[in-house]
Amino acid sequence: MSLVVVGSVAYDGVTTPAGSHERILGGACTYISLAASFFTPVRIVGIVGEDFAQADLDFLTSRGIDIAGVERAPGKTFYWRGVYSEDMNSRETLQTDLNVFGGFDPKLPESYRHEPYLMLGNIQPSLQRSVCSQMAAPMLVGGDTMDYWINDFRPELLETLKQWNFLLINDSEARLLSGEKNLKRAAAVIRAMGPSILVIKRGEYGATLFHEDGYSNIPGIILEHLKDPTGAGDCFAGGFIGYLASRRVRLDGGAVSGMELARAVVYGCVMGSFCCEEFGPDRFRTLTRDEIEVRFQEFRALTAF
Ligand code: AMP
Numbered sequence: 483m484s485l486v487v488v489g490s491v492a493y494d495g496v497t498t499p500a501g502s503h504e505r506i507l508g509g510a511c512t513y514i515s516l517a518a519s520f521f522t523p524v525r526i527v528g529i530v531g532e533d534f535a536q537a538d539l540d541f542l543t544s545r546g547i548d549i550a551g552v553e554r555a556p557g558k559t560f561y562w563r564g565v566y567s568e569d570m571n572s573r574e575t576l577q578t579d580l581n582v583f584g585g586f587d588p589k590l591p592e593s594y595r596h597e598p599y600l601m602l603g604n605i606q607p608s609l610q611r612s613v614c615s616q617m618a619a620p621m622l623v624g625g626d627t628m629d630y631w632i633n634d635f636r637p638e639l640l641e642t643l644k645q646w647n648f649l650l651i652n653d654s655e656a657r658l659l660s661g662e663k664n665l666k667r668a669a670a671v672i673r674a675m676g677p678s679i680l681v682i683k684r685g686e687y688g689a690t691l692f693h694e695d696g697y698s699n700i701p702g703i704i705l706e707h708l709k710d711p712t713g714a715g716d717c718f719a720g721g722f723i724g725y726l727a728s729r730r731v732r733l734d735g736g737a738v739s740g741m742e743l744a745r746a747v748v749y750g751c752v753m754g755s756f757c758c759e760e761f762g763p764d765r766f767r768t769l770t771r772d773e774i775e776v777r778f779q780e781f782r783a784l785t786a787f
Contacts, residue, residue, distance in 0.1 A: 483522070484522065484548070484597045484727075485522050485601060486590070487524055490511055490560050491509040491528035491529065492507075494762065495564070496566075498566040498709060500709040503762065510713075512713075514603055516542070517720025518721070519724070524724075525550065526542070529588075548593075551590060566710075573712075595617055599621065599623075600614065600617055600624075602624070602626070604631075608635075611642045621731075622648070622727070622732060622733055623647050625646060626650050628655060647677060649679075650722065651680075651681075656669070669692040678733070681722065686704065691744060693743055700744065700748060703751055710758060713763060714757045718750035718751065721749040721751075722747060725746045752778055756774070
Protein backbone atom coordinates (compact mmCIF):
# COMPACT_ATOMS: atom_id res chain seq x y z
CA MET A 483 0.00 0.00 0.00
CA SER A 484 2.19 2.86 -1.26
CA LEU A 485 1.81 6.52 -2.09
CA VAL A 486 2.71 7.56 -5.64
CA VAL A 487 4.17 11.08 -5.93
CA VAL A 488 4.80 13.02 -9.14
CA GLY A 489 6.52 16.39 -9.52
CA SER A 490 9.80 18.16 -10.06
CA VAL A 491 13.16 16.72 -9.03
CA ALA A 492 15.59 19.60 -9.08
CA TYR A 493 18.71 21.39 -8.07
CA ASP A 494 18.06 24.71 -6.33
CA GLY A 495 20.11 27.82 -5.66
CA VAL A 496 18.86 29.35 -2.43
CA THR A 497 19.68 32.58 -0.61
CA THR A 498 18.10 33.30 2.76
CA PRO A 499 19.16 35.59 5.61
CA ALA A 500 20.80 32.47 7.13
CA GLY A 501 23.11 31.84 4.16
CA SER A 502 23.44 30.91 0.53
CA HIS A 503 23.76 27.65 -1.44
CA GLU A 504 24.43 27.56 -5.19
CA ARG A 505 23.25 24.04 -5.84
CA ILE A 506 21.36 21.82 -3.45
CA LEU A 507 18.90 19.00 -3.94
CA GLY A 508 15.35 20.28 -4.41
CA GLY A 509 12.12 19.87 -6.33
CA ALA A 510 8.55 19.39 -5.16
CA CYS A 511 8.60 15.62 -5.72
CA THR A 512 11.79 15.34 -3.66
CA TYR A 513 10.37 17.26 -0.70
CA ILE A 514 6.92 15.59 -0.78
CA SER A 515 8.38 12.11 -0.97
CA LEU A 516 10.98 12.65 1.76
CA ALA A 517 8.37 14.03 4.16
CA ALA A 518 5.85 11.28 3.35
CA SER A 519 8.49 8.56 3.70
CA PHE A 520 8.32 8.94 7.50
CA PHE A 521 4.72 7.68 7.38
CA THR A 522 4.24 5.34 4.41
CA PRO A 523 6.09 3.60 1.54
CA VAL A 524 6.54 6.03 -1.38
CA ARG A 525 7.13 5.55 -5.12
CA ILE A 526 8.11 8.59 -7.18
CA VAL A 527 7.72 9.67 -10.81
CA GLY A 528 10.06 12.35 -12.13
CA ILE A 529 12.77 13.23 -14.58
CA VAL A 530 16.44 14.12 -14.02
CA GLY A 531 19.35 14.97 -16.32
CA GLU A 532 22.76 13.39 -16.78
CA ASP A 533 24.16 15.69 -14.07
CA PHE A 534 21.95 14.28 -11.32
CA ALA A 535 24.22 12.83 -8.65
CA GLN A 536 24.04 9.20 -7.64
CA ALA A 537 24.44 10.35 -4.02
CA ASP A 538 21.13 12.23 -4.29
CA LEU A 539 19.34 9.15 -5.66
CA ASP A 540 20.95 7.17 -2.84
CA PHE A 541 19.57 9.64 -0.29
CA LEU A 542 16.04 9.02 -1.63
CA THR A 543 16.45 5.24 -1.64
CA SER A 544 17.96 5.38 1.86
CA ARG A 545 14.53 6.65 2.96
CA GLY A 546 12.91 3.61 1.31
CA ILE A 547 11.64 5.66 -1.66
CA ASP A 548 11.11 3.64 -4.85
CA ILE A 549 12.81 5.49 -7.74
CA ALA A 550 11.81 3.07 -10.53
CA GLY A 551 9.70 5.90 -11.99
CA VAL A 552 12.59 8.38 -12.23
CA GLU A 553 13.65 8.79 -15.85
CA ARG A 554 17.21 9.92 -16.64
CA ALA A 555 17.20 11.99 -19.85
CA PRO A 556 19.99 13.57 -21.93
CA GLY A 557 20.57 17.14 -20.73
CA LYS A 558 20.55 18.93 -17.40
CA THR A 559 18.30 18.58 -14.36
CA PHE A 560 15.67 21.27 -13.68
CA TYR A 561 17.29 24.23 -11.91
CA TRP A 562 15.53 26.88 -9.81
CA ARG A 563 17.09 29.78 -7.95
CA GLY A 564 15.43 32.11 -5.48
CA VAL A 565 16.10 34.69 -2.77
CA TYR A 566 14.08 35.17 0.42
CA SER A 567 13.05 38.38 2.17
CA GLU A 568 14.46 39.30 5.62
CA ASP A 569 11.44 37.76 7.42
CA MET A 570 11.50 34.76 5.00
CA ASN A 571 7.76 35.16 4.36
CA SER A 572 8.23 35.96 0.70
CA ARG A 573 10.67 35.01 -2.02
CA GLU A 574 11.66 36.12 -5.47
CA THR A 575 12.43 33.64 -8.23
CA LEU A 576 15.69 34.67 -9.96
CA GLN A 577 16.08 31.78 -12.38
CA THR A 578 14.06 28.85 -13.68
CA ASP A 579 15.81 26.53 -16.15
CA LEU A 580 13.36 23.79 -17.07
CA ASN A 581 16.05 21.73 -18.86
CA VAL A 582 14.89 18.08 -19.09
CA PHE A 583 11.75 18.93 -17.06
CA GLY A 584 10.46 20.82 -20.13
CA GLY A 585 9.98 17.49 -21.95
CA PHE A 586 8.52 15.65 -18.96
CA ASP A 587 5.87 13.14 -20.00
CA PRO A 588 5.30 11.07 -16.87
CA LYS A 589 5.00 7.33 -17.43
CA LEU A 590 4.08 5.18 -14.47
CA PRO A 591 5.92 1.87 -14.16
CA GLU A 592 3.50 -1.07 -14.19
CA SER A 593 4.39 -1.74 -10.55
CA TYR A 594 2.96 1.68 -9.51
CA ARG A 595 -0.42 1.48 -11.21
CA HIS A 596 -2.39 -0.37 -8.55
CA GLU A 597 -1.33 1.77 -5.61
CA PRO A 598 -4.14 3.41 -3.59
CA TYR A 599 -2.69 6.90 -2.92
CA LEU A 600 -1.66 9.60 -5.38
CA MET A 601 -0.14 13.02 -4.71
CA LEU A 602 0.21 15.25 -7.76
CA GLY A 603 2.88 17.89 -7.25
CA ASN A 604 2.72 21.25 -8.92
CA ILE A 605 3.10 20.48 -12.67
CA GLN A 606 1.03 21.24 -15.76
CA PRO A 607 -2.59 20.16 -15.06
CA SER A 608 -2.78 17.99 -18.21
CA LEU A 609 0.24 16.01 -16.98
CA GLN A 610 -1.38 15.61 -13.57
CA ARG A 611 -4.46 14.27 -15.34
CA SER A 612 -2.37 11.90 -17.44
CA VAL A 613 -0.75 10.44 -14.31
CA CYS A 614 -4.14 10.05 -12.64
CA SER A 615 -5.53 8.18 -15.66
CA GLN A 616 -2.59 5.74 -15.56
CA MET A 617 -3.61 4.59 -12.09
CA ALA A 618 -6.05 1.63 -11.94
CA ALA A 619 -8.32 2.70 -9.05
CA PRO A 620 -6.70 5.13 -6.59
CA MET A 621 -8.56 5.54 -3.27
CA LEU A 622 -7.37 9.05 -2.50
CA VAL A 623 -6.10 11.52 -5.10
CA GLY A 624 -5.07 15.12 -4.73
CA GLY A 625 -2.45 17.68 -5.30
CA ASP A 626 -1.12 21.13 -5.51
CA THR A 627 -1.22 23.92 -8.09
CA MET A 628 -0.06 27.53 -8.42
CA ASP A 629 -1.05 30.95 -9.80
CA TYR A 630 0.59 30.30 -13.19
CA TRP A 631 -1.70 27.30 -13.93
CA ILE A 632 -4.74 29.08 -12.45
CA ASN A 633 -4.22 32.14 -14.67
CA ASP A 634 -3.00 30.64 -17.93
CA PHE A 635 -4.35 27.05 -17.96
CA ARG A 636 -7.70 27.51 -16.25
CA PRO A 637 -9.96 25.22 -18.37
CA GLU A 638 -7.34 22.46 -18.24
CA LEU A 639 -6.97 22.89 -14.47
CA LEU A 640 -10.74 22.80 -13.88
CA GLU A 641 -10.98 19.54 -15.85
CA THR A 642 -8.15 18.08 -13.78
CA LEU A 643 -9.61 19.13 -10.40
CA LYS A 644 -12.80 17.15 -11.10
CA GLN A 645 -10.85 13.93 -10.40
CA TRP A 646 -9.34 15.07 -7.08
CA ASN A 647 -10.40 14.33 -3.53
CA PHE A 648 -8.17 16.99 -1.97
CA LEU A 649 -6.46 20.20 -2.98
CA LEU A 650 -3.70 22.03 -1.08
CA ILE A 651 -3.19 25.68 -2.01
CA ASN A 652 -2.29 28.95 -0.35
CA ASP A 653 -4.79 31.69 0.46
CA SER A 654 -4.01 34.00 -2.47
CA GLU A 655 -4.28 31.07 -4.90
CA ALA A 656 -7.63 30.08 -3.35
CA ARG A 657 -8.94 33.59 -3.96
CA LEU A 658 -7.59 33.57 -7.51
CA LEU A 659 -9.03 30.16 -8.35
CA SER A 660 -12.48 30.88 -6.90
CA GLY A 661 -12.82 34.57 -7.76
CA GLU A 662 -14.00 35.11 -4.17
CA LYS A 663 -12.24 37.35 -1.62
CA ASN A 664 -13.86 35.76 1.42
CA LEU A 665 -12.14 32.46 2.25
CA LYS A 666 -15.28 30.63 3.34
CA ARG A 667 -17.03 31.49 0.09
CA ALA A 668 -13.83 30.72 -1.84
CA ALA A 669 -13.72 27.28 -0.22
CA ALA A 670 -17.32 26.53 -1.16
CA VAL A 671 -16.66 27.45 -4.79
CA ILE A 672 -13.48 25.34 -4.95
CA ARG A 673 -15.06 22.32 -3.26
CA ALA A 674 -17.83 22.43 -5.88
CA MET A 675 -15.09 22.09 -8.55
CA GLY A 676 -14.23 18.57 -7.32
CA PRO A 677 -11.99 18.23 -4.25
CA SER A 678 -14.23 17.68 -1.20
CA ILE A 679 -11.22 18.27 1.07
CA LEU A 680 -9.53 21.64 0.76
CA VAL A 681 -6.53 22.81 2.76
CA ILE A 682 -5.66 26.48 2.49
CA LYS A 683 -2.05 26.96 3.61
CA ARG A 684 -1.25 30.22 5.33
CA GLY A 685 2.52 30.01 5.73
CA GLU A 686 3.79 30.61 9.25
CA TYR A 687 0.19 31.28 10.35
CA GLY A 688 -0.90 27.67 9.81
CA ALA A 689 -3.69 26.31 7.64
CA THR A 690 -7.46 26.15 7.32
CA LEU A 691 -9.10 22.83 6.55
CA PHE A 692 -12.48 22.70 4.79
CA HIS A 693 -14.40 19.42 4.49
CA GLU A 694 -17.87 17.91 4.46
CA ASP A 695 -18.63 18.77 8.11
CA GLY A 696 -17.30 22.32 8.20
CA TYR A 697 -13.89 23.80 8.73
CA SER A 698 -11.10 24.11 11.28
CA ASN A 699 -8.22 26.50 11.72
CA ILE A 700 -4.87 24.97 12.58
CA PRO A 701 -2.26 27.42 13.88
CA GLY A 702 1.32 27.46 12.61
CA ILE A 703 4.38 26.24 14.48
CA ILE A 704 6.63 29.15 15.39
CA LEU A 705 10.28 28.22 14.94
CA GLU A 706 13.07 30.03 16.70
CA HIS A 707 15.77 29.02 14.23
CA LEU A 708 14.79 28.97 10.59
CA LYS A 709 17.35 28.52 7.81
CA ASP A 710 15.49 27.86 4.56
CA PRO A 711 11.72 27.69 3.91
CA THR A 712 12.15 26.15 0.43
CA GLY A 713 9.99 23.05 0.14
CA ALA A 714 7.97 23.72 3.30
CA GLY A 715 4.69 23.68 1.34
CA ASP A 716 5.66 20.40 -0.31
CA CYS A 717 6.67 18.86 3.01
CA PHE A 718 3.31 19.97 4.37
CA ALA A 719 1.72 17.99 1.52
CA GLY A 720 3.97 14.99 2.22
CA GLY A 721 3.08 14.94 5.92
CA PHE A 722 -0.64 15.40 5.16
CA ILE A 723 -1.04 12.63 2.57
CA GLY A 724 1.62 10.43 4.20
CA TYR A 725 -0.33 10.40 7.47
CA LEU A 726 -3.66 9.68 5.71
CA ALA A 727 -2.02 6.82 3.78
CA SER A 728 -0.59 5.40 7.02
CA ARG A 729 -4.14 5.40 8.42
CA ARG A 730 -5.42 3.61 5.26
CA VAL A 731 -7.97 6.39 4.78
CA ARG A 732 -10.28 5.95 1.81
CA LEU A 733 -13.03 8.15 0.45
CA ASP A 734 -14.92 5.60 -1.61
CA GLY A 735 -16.61 4.22 1.54
CA GLY A 736 -17.83 7.65 2.66
CA ALA A 737 -16.31 10.74 4.25
CA VAL A 738 -13.14 10.78 6.36
CA SER A 739 -13.66 12.13 9.88
CA GLY A 740 -12.84 15.82 10.36
CA MET A 741 -10.65 14.84 13.32
CA GLU A 742 -8.50 12.52 11.21
CA LEU A 743 -8.13 15.23 8.57
CA ALA A 744 -7.17 17.78 11.23
CA ARG A 745 -4.47 15.40 12.51
CA ALA A 746 -3.19 15.08 8.94
CA VAL A 747 -2.98 18.89 8.70
CA VAL A 748 -1.02 19.01 11.97
CA TYR A 749 1.43 16.39 10.62
CA GLY A 750 1.67 18.58 7.52
CA CYS A 751 2.59 21.59 9.68
CA VAL A 752 5.08 19.48 11.64
CA MET A 753 6.87 18.24 8.50
CA GLY A 754 6.88 21.75 6.97
CA SER A 755 8.46 23.10 10.15
CA PHE A 756 11.26 20.48 10.18
CA CYS A 757 11.99 21.26 6.54
CA CYS A 758 12.80 24.90 7.39
CA GLU A 759 15.41 23.99 10.00
CA GLU A 760 18.18 23.20 7.48
CA PHE A 761 19.02 24.18 3.91
CA GLY A 762 17.38 22.07 1.20
CA PRO A 763 16.03 18.74 2.43
CA ASP A 764 19.00 18.17 4.76
CA ARG A 765 16.91 17.97 7.94
CA PHE A 766 15.46 14.70 6.64
CA ARG A 767 18.89 13.06 6.74
CA THR A 768 18.78 12.94 10.54
CA LEU A 769 15.10 13.35 11.47
CA THR A 770 13.51 10.49 13.39
CA ARG A 771 9.91 9.39 13.80
CA ASP A 772 10.27 10.05 17.55
CA GLU A 773 11.14 13.70 16.92
CA ILE A 774 8.04 13.97 14.72
CA GLU A 775 5.85 12.56 17.49
CA VAL A 776 7.38 14.90 20.10
CA ARG A 777 6.57 17.93 17.93
CA PHE A 778 3.07 16.60 17.20
CA GLN A 779 2.43 16.29 20.95
CA GLU A 780 3.90 19.75 21.64
CA PHE A 781 1.54 21.08 19.03
CA ARG A 782 -1.38 19.29 20.66
CA ALA A 783 -0.50 20.84 24.05
CA LEU A 784 -0.23 24.28 22.47
CA THR A 785 -3.69 24.08 20.95
CA ALA A 786 -5.59 22.55 23.93
CA PHE A 787 -7.62 24.92 26.11
P1 AMP B 1 7.89 25.19 -2.21
O1 AMP B 1 8.87 26.00 -1.40
O2 AMP B 1 7.13 24.19 -1.37
O3 AMP B 1 7.01 26.04 -3.05
O4 AMP B 1 8.74 24.31 -3.22
C1 AMP B 1 9.98 24.71 -3.71
C2 AMP B 1 10.47 23.70 -4.74
O5 AMP B 1 9.71 23.85 -5.94
C3 AMP B 1 11.92 23.97 -5.12
O6 AMP B 1 12.72 22.89 -4.67
C4 AMP B 1 11.94 24.10 -6.64
O7 AMP B 1 12.91 23.27 -7.25
C5 AMP B 1 10.54 23.68 -7.07
N1 AMP B 1 10.03 24.54 -8.14
C6 AMP B 1 10.20 25.88 -8.31
N2 AMP B 1 9.58 26.32 -9.43
C7 AMP B 1 9.00 25.23 -9.99
C8 AMP B 1 8.21 25.01 -11.19
N3 AMP B 1 7.89 26.01 -12.04
N4 AMP B 1 7.77 23.76 -11.43
C9 AMP B 1 8.07 22.75 -10.60
N5 AMP B 1 8.81 22.88 -9.48
C10 AMP B 1 9.27 24.10 -9.17
